Amino acid sequence: MNKKILIRFSFVFAVLFQLLLLFSFIYDKEDIINNGSEFKFMITKFKPSNLDGRNYICLNLKEEFISDEKIQIFDNLFVSIKENSDGFASITSISKERPVDTSDYVKAISFHSRYGTTNYMLPFNIFYFKEVYADEIKSIYKKCIKDSSKKVYALVSIKNGKGLLKDLFIDDVSIMDMIEK
Amino acid sequence: MNVSELLKHSNFKPKFAEKIKPSYKDQNINSSELTNSNCLILLFGILVFMLVILGMKTIISHYWDSLSKLSRFIIAFIPFFIAQTLCGYAIFRKKDNVIWRECVGVFIFLAFGSAILMISKIYNFYNDLGDSVILCAFAILPFVYILKSSVTSLIYLLLIIPIFFYSSSLPVLSSLSNELNFSIFLLAILPYYYYLYRKKSDNIFLLIFNWVVSIYLVIFTFLLMNSDSRIYIISSLSLYSIFTYIGDTPYFKNNSIAYNSYKIIGGVNILIFACFLSFQNVLDSVFIEKLKSFESILFSELFFTILFSSIFLILLFREFLMKKIQNINCLYYLSLAIICFILFGLSNSILLVCINVVLFVYSIIKVIDGFIKNNILRMNLGLTIVAVLASLRLIDYDIEFNIKGLCFVGLGLIVLGANYYLIEKIRYNE
Numbered sequence: 365m366n367k368k369i370l371i372r373f374s375f376v377f378a379v380l381f382q383l384l385l386l387f388s389f390i391y392d393k394e395d396i397i398n399n400g401s402e403f404k405f406m407i408t409k410f411k412p413s414n415l416d417g418r419n420y421i422c423l424n425l426k427e428e429f430i431s432d433e434k435i436q437i438f439d440n441l442f443v444s445i446k447e448n449s450d451g452f453a454s455i456t457s458i459s460k461e462r463p464v465d466t467s468d469y470v471k472a473i474s475f476h477s478r479y480g481t482t483n484y485m486l487p488f489n490i491f492y493f494k495e496v497y498a499d500e501i502k503s504i505y506k507k508c509i510k511d512s513s514k515k516v517y518a519l520v521s522i523k524n525g526k527g528l529l530k531d532l533f534i535d536d537v538s539i540m541d542m543i544e545k
Numbered sequence: 546m547n548v549s550e551l552l553k554h555s556n557f558k559p560k561f562a563e564k565i566k567p568s569y570k571d572q573n574i575n576s577s578e579l580t581n582s583n584c585l586i587l588l589f590g591i592l593v594f595m596l597v598i599l600g601m602k603t604i605i606s607h608y609w610d611s612l613s614k615l616s617r618f619i620i621a622f623i624p625f626f627i628a629q630t631l632c633g634y635a636i637f638r639k640k641d642n643v644i645w646r647e648c649v650g651v652f653i654f655l656a657f658g659s660a661i662l663m664i665s666k667i668y669n670f671y672n673d674l675g676d677s678v679i680l681c682a683f684a685i686l687p688f689v690y691i692l693k694s695s696v697t698s699l700i701y702l703l704l705i706i707p708i709f710f711y712s713s714s715l716p717v718l719s720s721l722s723n724e725l726n727f728s729i730f731l732l733a734i735l736p737y738y739y740y741l742y743r744k745k746s747d748n749i750f751l752l753i754f755n756w757v758v759s760i761y762l763v764i765f766t767f768l769l770m771n772s773d774s775r776i777y778i779i780s781s782l783s784l785y786s787i788f789t790y791i792g793d794t795p796y797f798k799n800n801s802i803a804y805n806s807y808k809i810i811g812g813v814n815i816l817i818f819a820c821f822l823s824f825q826n827v828l829d830s831v832f833i834e835k836l837k838s839f840e841s842i843l844f845s846e847l848f849f850t851i852l853f854s855s856i857f858l859i860l861l862f863r864e865f866l867m868k869k870i871q872n873i874n875c876l877y878y879l880s881l882a883i884i885c886f887i888l889f890g891l892s893n894s895i896l897l898v899c900i901n902v903v904l905f906v907y908s909i910i911k912v913i914d915g916f917i918k919n920n921i922l923r924m925n926l927g928l929t930i931v932a933v934l935a936s937l938r939l940i941d942y943d944i945e946f947n948i949k950g951l952c953f954v955g956l957g958l959i960v961l962g963a964n965y966y967l968i969e970k971i972r973y974n975e
Contacts, residue, residue: 371691375636378687379629385684386625386660389677390618393668440712462712462719471672471714487672494610525714528670 393528400523401468402530403445403453405486407516410509415502419495421532423518425486429458435474435482443486444469445522452517458484462525471525488520488529497543504542508534583644584749590648591696598624598655614667621663628656636691650685650694657684675711678704679718682730689737695750698737702757705730709768724769724845731761742796755806759788763810766853770846774831775887780850782818782880783857785811789876790860815880819904820933822883825941828893854884879907904934912963919971921964928960 407423414422427443435441441458445468448454463469476483493501508514519530532539605620612620632649639645661677682704689698709727713719718726738758741751766784770777791797792808802809821827861881864873882903886896908930915924935956939949 371636374687375633375691378691379632381687382625382629382657382684385680386622386657386664389661389680390664393664393670397668438710471712490669490671492669496610526670526673528668 392526396521396523396526396528397530400521400528403447403468403520403522404451404517404533405488405520406452407509407518410506415506417490419498420490420492421502421505423489423491423529423532425489425518426483427455427486428481428483429455430481435460435477437474437477439474439477441472441474441482441484442469442525443472443484453520467524468522469525470522470527486527488518488527491518491529491532493540497540500543501539504534504539505532587644587647587696590644591651594648594652594655598652598659602659609666617663617667621660621667624656625660628653632688632692646692647694647696650688650692650697651700653688654681654685654697654700657681673714675707676713676715678707679711679713679715682708686733689734693740695741695748698734699750699753699757701734702754702761709765722845724765724849727765731758731765752804755804759806759810763814766849769849772842772846776842776846776850778818778822778831778887779884780846780853782815782884783850783853785814785818786857786877786880787811787853787860789815789874790864793874812876815876816930819879819883819900819907820930820937823897823901823904823934823937825893825897828897875907875910879903901934901938904930908934916967919967919974921967921971924963924967925960928963932956932960 405423405425407425409424409426411424414424416422439460441460442462443455444457444459444463444466445453446456457463470487472484472486474482474484505516508516514535516532516534518532521528521530534542601624609617628649632653635642635645635649658677658681661680665671665673665677682701685697685701685704688694689701705727708718708730709723712723713726721729735758738754741748741754762784763781766777766781770780788807788811792805792811797805797808822831857880861877864877883900886899891899908927911927911930912924913927915921915927935952939952
């Protein structure tokens with residue numbers, strides 16, 4: 365009898381524990397959106413295959429760096445980010461250790477490494493939208509990214525290694541606002 | 546109507562009824578043990594739950610764009626609550642039914658995983674898949690023990706793999722190193738493994754657990770010890786010797802060899818290690834420099850090496866006290882000898898000779914042992930090692946090709962002759 369009660373109690377606690385985990389997962393995301401520091405990432409590279417997705421655009425935020433540190437493929441990298449004089453984000457340092465003094469860093473994974481050069485992808489690489497607007501958004505994006513006079517950038521909120529893509533801007537106007545007009 | 550009710554209503558005597566009851570147990574779907582007949586039902590149950598979850602997701606994803614954020618959250622939580630309700634029903638009402646418990650365990654995992662993935666979808670945030678998987682492992686661990694569900698425990702064993710590779714940003718995990726996290730997670734499932742072992746059933750899950758846990762430990766040492774090859778060799782040889790010891794315990798010895806993953810993995814790996822180290826080239830590339838100063842070796846590496854080797858030494862000491870010297874497994878001597886050679890810091894040329902001699906002596910002991918005890922398998926094991934050693938040395942040194950060929954032919958003839966002689970001897974004795 366005693367054992368039965370113990371199992372029932374532990375069941376209730378396990379359910380509460382699972383709920384706690386789920387809510388902490390949600391809280392984590394909300395925390396990044398509300399309290400993270402915002403950065404603008406300039407988008408310059410373009411490939412036609414970036415528009416292949418049904419409801420997303422690939423932003424091609426591939427970066428490359430050269431270092432003496434031995435980095436293998438699929439290693440975890442911590443990329444520190446700072447705002448430069450133009451108001452856009454620039455990468456200050458990259459290391460395999462988690463930075464202690466700042467919370468403005470994201471975690472990236474190296475996907476190609478050769479002769480001391482490592483390529484990595486920033487984790488907020490894909491912009492999602494509603495499937496209804498797919499054709500319009502893709503045509504606007506394609507036109508603007510090839511036009512060098514227009515600035516295309518992504519607004520990203522960053523906190524403690526995680527980055528969340530908030531919106532895509534073209535000359536300080538949100539791409540969603542342009543569609544809805 | 547189940548068997549016990551059937552027997553109560555029949556006009557068998559109670560003693561006789563009690564006697565025939567076990568033979569009907571297999572056909573009882575509601576039994577508390579997992580048997581062959583209800584294993585199939587279990588599989589179907591899991592399949593049904595997976596299909597239900599997938600179907601729900603497909604329907605929802607079709608209307609996803611037109612939903613508001615709140616309704617998306619509600620949808621994400623619905624399968625989770627259904628799973629918990631079913632789990633409550635299984636615990637409170639169907640406690641003795643193994644299929645209910647196993648299926649509900651799988652359903653809880655699927656529901657929790659889908660809830661996490663849908664929350665990620667709401668925020669369009671996919672770059673912490675490793676974190677989600679580790680969260681799932683966290684979430685289903687209590688249910689392994691509450692439901693006593695073996696399938697769930699296997700899922701848990703699969704889910705803890707990314708902990709090793711992925712530097713998690715969960716606050717609990719980020720303070721410790723990956724290796725320690727992994728070993729803590731592995732330790733958390735060991736009580737369930739012990740529970741399976743205590744039941745002493747020839748359970749298929751026990752077999753899977755034996756293999757998975759032993760392979761995990763082998764891979765764990767391989768991935769952990771990467772700063773110095775000497776440390777790696779010492780720790781893994783001690784680990785394999787511990788495996789051999791576990792495989793020689795009466796429980797494993799009396800069971801089928803398929804259950805005895807420890808003996809197979811331990812023995813084979815010690816021999817492969819010894820054969821590899823008997824190469825001049827391997828030794829030269831492995832031990833380029835002297836053992837580095839202890840500062841360059843990580844704390845976790847040193848900790849696990851000392852742990853494994855001290856357990857090995859204690860077990861070896863216990864063997865010496867309990868058994869006669871000729872009854873102790875020769876593999877212990879082999880690995881102990883190699884560990885000692887490495888610790889003494891011999892130069893490569895002396896080390897090469899020592900390892901070759903030790904391996905040769907080991908194989909000769911095996912051959913003689915096989916001859917005395919009329920055991921063909923054991924003799925052939927010894928002969929195989931001699932043959933492998935000889936062929937490795939023939940590859941190593943520059944000898945003319947016709948002499949090499951003659952040596953191989955001679956080896957083959959020796960193996961053939963020895964086997965023929967032993968079979969004749971066994972036949973004569975019979």
